[in-house]
Amino acid sequence: MLQYDDSAFYFFALSSIIFYIVPSWYSIIKKVSAALFSSDESIGAVSRTTAEEKKAADLKKNSKGLKTLSSTGFIVNFVITVALSALFFWLYLSVQSNGEVNSFDPFTILGIDTGADLKEIKKAYKKMSLKFHPDKNPNNPQAEATFMMVAKAYEALVDPVAKENYEKYGNPDGKQSLAVSIGLPEFLLDTANRNLVLVAYLIIMVGVIPFAVWSYYSNSSKFGEKDVMYDSYAWFHHNLNEHTLVKTLPETLAGSAEFRQRNMPKSQDDKEEIAKILNKVRSHMNKPTYNHPVVLKGNVLLHAHLTRQTEILSEASQEDLKYMLRYSSSLVDAMISVCKHQESLGAALNCIKFSQCMVQAMWLKDSELLQLPHFTENEVKHVVAKNIAEYIKVPNGQKKGLKDFTEEQKQDVFKTCRLLPDVTVDSKIFVDDDEDDKVYEGDLCTVLVTLTRNNLADGEKAGLVHAPRFPYPRREAWWVALGTKEGKIISIDKITNPSKVVEHKIKFLAPRKGTYEFDLYVMSNAYVGFDHKVSVELTTLDASSLPEYKVHPEDAELDDEPTLFEEMMNANIEDDSDSEEEQDSDEEEEEEGIRELSAAEKKKLELQNARKKAASAAGDDSDDDDDDEVEEVYNDK
Structure with missing residues (x-):
């Protein structure tokens, strides 16, 4: 029988607190080290040309320094972690000073020295039994427990049998079975704290815990794949179909559920600003289908970005635009997945083209050469090359449109031409484990697509996309889509492998007997004018023309x-x-x-x-x- 104290609670509290503070401090230290010591490359703040200097500076400003740690979530977690760490330190000191969980020690219970004589034992017992007697301490369970411990201690020192049990088993009642329980603080036994404990228990069990569960469930239940909200998926399903055009996609993206709260106009000045911007970009916009303030504001801001007129935006509107562009990649991927579900190849390809335009801040009628730094419509007029792929192959000394550029600006153009992708696409269709090249209906066909980046050296990896007007770093990736001539999707996947040579396999069942021609598209996720379209031809034979399959005698016996x-x-x-x-x-x-x-x-x-x-x-x-x-x-x- 043990004397009740707070030592067990201290150990229990220490072990519980450590489960929170250790991962929390790890997260805090990681964020602080990233804010103070992270490299420019790790946050995408790479300045390869002078055109990227402003973008790199903004990324450093927003991703490095103590200012980046000013978010509400970080501050709240930091305060809680510091408080729990202080509590942990205090509990640790308490354990160090008096941290041994009490065992049954009759001398300690009676408050006498070890080896005291019988007279001192009886005197201490009489004194403590009178002090903690239940009649003198009514409704005091702690005093009652102490009285019982005093009686047991006296018995262990006076009674021969109890003394023998104590010396042999450490308990006057003899050998005890193992009992496990949670260590609770001693003040819970005090009747004066009963109401406080009940109120705290009621608040935690009826208020705090249900609210935390409801908050977590309500927030997590809003999001589907790729951390895109279910309402956004429903919106995309409503607006996307086989007739979707690129010029209608800004409005579709603007209606995403992620932007509805942020893009709601807060005042009359916001409405007047949106109307002013609308007049500037109206000629580049498709006629709006929805006049809802949220959709209209997002549509207008996206067109300001696509037409490179962000200087007319206020600081607040620029932040709203950056917020939209930050989530644009995952939302466009969700739009493509919806098109895949609808088997609409044309709509999916238009979504990819829209992603290219957003990254390069270009719109439908703009020249591909505007992806080069310092280029405007004036420089484009002097270029002879039909597209940007031809232009980058022209020797540097023969490139047109650079007459008015400084030497530094010319070097920026030359560097960018080396960064832009030069991709070769090869395709092959075959049937696995087939000795001949014939394909019969029902066979599992494989289209092997090989993508070779000719602008990379052996062992080199593709780096960040050169996109000075897109406020966030973007990794180079390629979409590979296989579809029928009727515009139905067979397969569409995103390749993120940055290697020089990348292989991608598309598997599908061979159709009925006949000759078929499929369209294979390899499209960049961030560059305009580097897409490839390859025709894949397949001839399938009637399965009845296959030689009769003869069962081996041993196989027949097994059957x-x-x-x-x-x-x-x-x-x-x-x-x-x-x-x-x-x-x-x-x-x-x-x-x-x-x-x-x-x-x-x-x-x-x-x-x-x-x-x-x-x-x-x-x-x-x-x-x-x-x-x-x-x-x-x-x-x-």
Whole structure:
């Protein structure tokens, strides 16, 4: 029997707190180190040309320094962690000073020195028993528990049996079974704190915990794949179809659920600003389908970005635009997944083109050459090349449109031309594990797409996309789509592998007999004008023309062998038949025995009758001899 104290609670509290503060401090230290010591490359603040300098500076400003740690979530977590760490330190000191969980020590309980004589023991017992007697401490469970401990301590020092149990087992009651419980603070036993404990318990169990569960569930239930809200998916399903055009996609993106709270105009000045921007970009916009303030504001801000007119935006509107562009990548991927679900190839390709335009801040009628730094419509007019892919292959000394550029600006153009992708696409269709090149209907076909980045050296990886006007770093990736001539999607996947040579496999079942032509698209996620379209031809043969498949004799024997289930069933049937046969045999033997017994009895009766007749003729003296003769005859029979 142990004396109740707070030591067990201290250990329990220390072990509980450490589960929170250790991962929390790890997260805090990681965020602080990232804010103070992270490299420019890790946050995407890379300035390869002078055009990227402003973007790199903004990324450093927003991703490095103590200012980046000013978010509400970080501050709240930091305060809670510091408070729990202080509590942990105080508990640790308490454990260090008096941290041993009390064992049964009668001398300590009675407050006397070890080895005290009987007189001192009785005196201490009398004093403490009077002090903690239940009659003097009514409704005090702590005093009652102490009184019982004092009685046990006295018994362990005075009673011979109890003393022997204490010395042998550490308890006056003898050997005890192991008991496990949660260490609770001692003040919970105090009746004065009963109401406070009940109120705290009620608040935590009825208020705090249900609210935390409801908050977590309500927030997590709003999001689906790729951390996109379910309402956004529903919005995309409503607006996207096979007739969707690129010029309608800004409005579709603006209606995403992620932007509805932020893009709601807060004042009349916001509405007037949106109307002013609308007049500037109206000529580049498709006629709005929805006049809702949230959708209209997002649509206008996106067009300001696509037409490179962000200088007309206020600081607040620029922050709202950056917020939209921050989530644009995952939202466009969600739009493509919706198109894939609808099997609409044209709409999916238009979503990819829209993503390219957003990254490069270009719109439909803009020249591809505007992706080059410092280029405007004036420089584009002097370029002879038809597209940007041709322009980057022109030797640097022969490139047009650079007449008015400084030497530094020219070097920016040359560097960018080396960064822009130069991709070769190869495709091959085949059937796995097939010796010949023939494809029959129902075969599992594989289209092997090989993407080679010619602008990279062996072992080099593709870096960040050169996009000075997109406020966030973007990794180079490629969409690979296979579709029918009728515009149905067979497969569409995003390749993020940055290697020089990348292979991607598309698998599908071969259609019916005939010749088919499929369209294979390889499109960049961030650059305009580098897309590839390859025609894939497939001829399938009738499966009936395949040679007859002959089963090997050994395989046929294996097929004839009964399965485990059949063997079990056959064994049960044989057991049943054996038991029936045994039963029939026993019945036949029994009937035969009955027939034999009846014949013997009949013969016995005949012999008995003969004996009676002989006895009546020969007299009584011959009865014994006759009996013996009858028995011998009967036995012989």
